[in-house]
């Protein structure tokens with residue numbers, strides 16, 4: 001792994017340290033702690049952080065608890081060399097504890113501070129699901145770089161991001177933290193995030209280590225219910241879920257976090273096939289693996305370990321290098337090594353990996369947070385970072401429907417309704433690190449800043465009943481009604497799966513009441529997952545998917561509503577028509593009876609065949625015509641060339657997408673798979689040939705024996721502006737046998 005390449009001296013220093021370490025000190029490196037709340041409060045600091053970041057308690061409530069609680073920072077354990085890592089983002093405290101580790105512990109090994117920096121630190125960016133809709137690696141990388149700069153100023157060395165779970169079930173709350181349903185787009189995303197967080201040299205003081213999480217298939221939890229079980233064929237795992245991990249390991253990701261779920265009966269935390277065989281041996285991952293919070297302990301709940309000691313043993317042997325917070329290694333690992341139940345090689349391997357990452361991050365040279373940088377991101381938002389966030393936010397918005405309502409005229413009198421329109425906190429989305437609701441520009445504020453004539457009336461909150469009188473009164477003088485509807489932060493993210501993903505509460509009634517006034521209406525959606533929008537699709541003339549865009553939310557929405565920014569976002573996850581279609585994703589395997597109008601086919605009696613909006617979909621204020629698809633064999637690759645014309649009246653940006661179907665395979669293949677995409681910015685009337693390249697080696701798949709197969713036969717190439725509406729061309733392909741042998745490596 002390039003990012004962990006050390007000098008000879010650094011490697012020697014690690015070996016020298018290893019040779020001097022006691023068993024307890026080695027176990028100490030494998031132990032991650034967070035401050036415990038003592039004195040009558042029953043959850044750990046780590047759980048508290050989760051509660052505030054996923055919105056179960058407000059920032060204010062968190063502040064109150066923190067100010068009153070007595071905390072144990074485990075200074076004694078740090079001094080004794082029993083702690084290797086810590087969850088913290090308080091720079092002063094970080095330096096204080098680091099001083100104990102470096103100056104008072106026997107070997108002076110620095111702590112590595114980890115924290116959840118998921119979509120920005122102080123400058124909150126769009127949630128990952130939204131940002132992925134930009135289909136833009138530069139955007140993914142830039143936001144991670146800003147997050148790294150801000151987080152590192154607060155003593156954070158290591159973020160628990162990017163989440164690279166493929167998420168195909170919109171009921172799963174954590175789809176909001178994901179890059180959506182596609183392994184190719186997910187790989188573009190995971191690589192870019194690693195580059196953004198770690199840079200060329202992760203020892204640079206403005207960079208931090210990335211974590212690929214959750215390893216693996218957490219997004220496939222049964223029925224979209226969080227923490228649930230996962231069963232799937234190895235071929236599906238390797239073709240559909242592992243590609244973003246593999247890509248990001250190649251990119252140099254320094255750490256990996258195991259997933260809570262089991263994979264085919266063995267929790268990922270203790271799964272040696274995943275941790276050792278796939279990740280460390282096959283992918284050559286050289287960094288370290290951390291468990292998810294308390295996950296080693298939870299192996300007892302899984303019923304795979306008898307007690308904490310058994311769980312500790314199983315995890316260590318399986319290749320789990322660091323225990324996040326379950327006290328398993330701390331309490332049991334040393335005695336297991338002394339008893340010969342866990343070998344010293346297992347310990348040495350884990351510690352070597354952890355020290356390698358610490359060394360590559362430069363922690364031995366610069367263990368302390370730079371006091372001069374600490375205050376940089378505590379006051380007003382950094383204007384340059386705000387600009388990066390605004391660019392990402394505008395590009396994240398997806399225009400789902402527009403029956404000639406948008407863009408709005410600058411002098412239109414707007415009746416703005418819905419509690420979310422004036423709610424900064426809920427622009428943040430799940431998992432905001434140091435983000436603050438008061439920093440967020442709401443839709444109301446954004447429209448006002450854009451000079452709109454806007455009259456606001458809440459009319460209803462996400463879950464309260466509609467005040468129809470209020471609606472009638474605010475709509476009376478309006479030219480157009482803009483209703484901001486959706487979900488609160490806490491309705492997506494961890495532990496926030498929903499069994500019904502229609503608009504919550506009475507918000508559909510709010511839309512119906514707005515339509516009943518006879519005025520044109522726009523629904524601006526603010527949500528952390530794809531929603532089931534069958535009713536809205538049918539009735540509301542304009543639908544703008546704005547997600548939760550972070551600090552620049554309202555500015556970005558206003559720019560799109562007025563056409564100052566022509567929407568360019570494309571969905572990275574399918575929007576089902578009804579919840580019962582979940583999991584709904586475009587690249588599903590073929591069936592013997594593909595869904596159709598006839599009865600004995602794969603379909604529901606009471607739901608449409610099609611989703612509401614397919615993967616890759618998104619409108620613009622202009623239109624793009626596709627013609628003349630040509631596929632050319634270029635030796636090692638195929639090149640698809642297509643003529644794309646802007647047939648509308650304004651300039652626009654299109655994402656041209658290439659999909660492939662392997663018509664016949666030795667195992668059932670997906671109906672279509674994204675293989676490449678390119679951007680085209682076209683002026684009105686402009687026409688351009690856009691070319692997309694597909695390497696032949698990427699036309700294969702893994703079978704259940706873990707062989708990579710490139711099979712001769714027919715392939716259909718599809719090119720278009722979304723996964724549904726494409727031009728297509730079928731070709732017979734024979735791969736050169738000699739080349740296949742070379743490509744046959746995992």
Ligand code: NOJ
Pocket residue numbers: 046050116160213292293494
């Ligand atoms: C649990 C979550 O699953 C994981 O994503 C997160 O990084 C840890 N908690 C630490 O907060």
